[in-house]
Amino acid sequence: MAARRALTAEVVALHVSPVHAYEGRPADGPRPDPGPVSRDHVVVRAGLGLVGDRYFNHAAHRRAAVTVFAAESLEGVAAGLGLAAAPSPLLVRRNVVLRGFDVDGLARHDVFALDTGDGPVRFEAHRPANPCAWMDAVIAPGAFRAMRGRGGVRCVPLDDGVLRLGPVTVTV
Template sequence: MATIPPPGSALGRLMATLPRAGRVEWIGLRPKRDVAMRAAESVEAKTGAGLVGDRYAGGSGKRGVTLIQAEHLPAIAALAGHDAVAPALLRRNVVVSGIPLLALKGRRFRIGDVVLEGTDTCDPCSRMEEALGPGGFNAMRGMGGLCARIVEGGAFRVGDPVSALELTEDIITDDIRDDD
């Protein structure tokens, strides 16, 4: 993991500057293992846990929500040899457009009433071979999205903005501050 520079440094200022807010395009929940994800228009997020109705809702907080970049879906589809890829196939909870998700790693951001903190990249798993066909795992590498923990619970819905919160030294997590 790369070290996050101090917020006041030149690199820190560059990393903190995002062109605009993003937008929630899709929300998906999987109530139990080995069932298809179901789309939702809105969802309740529980602090330190996960999304109500998702099988990971009671688990550890570092992966309470998984997000993927909408702009990556056509690239994943092309690399996997498909015309398009439905978000539910990729097993992420939230599809976001307009904001670079990896820029949110190690920082806090808001979606609706919810404050999240990007904890790590959300790398693909072996199930992508089944979902996308041979090479599906590699088609997703580098575009698997972001895992986040829920810092402040609440609700969010499709269409809500995704906005980075001000990057300050006191909210950079120890996991992110240290080397990968």
């Protein structure tokens, strides 16, 4: 078994949404979230997802209940599209947005842990979080294509725990 390594990164955004905001046709625009979209912490439940999220405890999403995304990916998309600044990471509607960790470098079944001070929470990577055509509507034309291969990863949580904004120790 390969040796585990720990590195320091940062949780820059946390998102839990009870409903889909990107349904229907992108030309019609997203529907509003019924509550706050940005959180300072999230509660993680093993095998279920993030408490309060639309994918929590849904059998069809058990292996994809939590999406993890790299802030650097969005910055790269913004630069490639010539945007003046990177848009809010919440527009991509990923649950956990990290800075300083190569999320898209994770392979299927890789296990990694995030510890923001309340103890490590392990996740198992399952599949890429592919972007959708909504990215062209909410970020900029061309964002959908630009995000291919850097949309993050869908995971299943292996532990109960809490994640908070700020410094995080990532163990891979």
